[in-house]
Amino acid sequence: MPKLTCYQCHNAFGYEEPFCPHCGAVRKENSAQAGIRLVQRFVKGAIIGAGFGVGFGLVASVVYIIYGHIFKSLAAGFELDTIKMLGGIGLVCGVLIGGVAKIVRDLVKEE
Numbered sequence: 001m002p003k004l005t006c007y008q009c010h011n012a013f014g015y016e017e018p019f020c021p022h023c024g025a026v027r028k029e030n031s032a033q034a035g036i037r038l039v040q041r042f043v044k045g046a047i048i049g050a051g052f053g054v055g056f057g058l059v060a061s062v063v064y065i066i067y068g069h070i071f072k073s074l075a076a077g078f079e080l081d082t083i084k085m086l087g088g089i090g091l092v093c094g095v096l097i098g099g100v101a102k103i104v105r106d107l108v109k110e111e
Contacts, residue, residue, distance in 0.1 A: 041106050042099035049098015050091055057090020058083065 003012040006020040007028060015037060019026050061083040068074025074082070 038103065041103045045102020045105075046095040046099035049094040049096070049101070051094070052098065053090040053092070053094015054087055055090070056094070057087040060090065061086040 004015050004027065005012055006023060006025055008025040009020060009023040011020065011022040013020050013022070017027065064086065065074060065079050065082055068082075
């Protein structure tokens, strides 16, 4: 968990707390801290999304390769390229979707 520094007593406390537990000062919102929290939320969601995205990409690759061999539409030797391509697409999509979903979920939960 990231820590904020109190502007009065300079002790660290969690960003989810509305005031400093040491001196009772009300937390002041500053744009740098808000930006850091936004990035941290995105990263947490992106990691989870990357796992799902790669998994989906690999499953799609296997299905595409099987389909390609059944109907002879996949050229020989391109199986690994197909896995890398669809796995990469799944990874990128998973990171973006997971990161944005985590941000939206946390923002809705705060309201």
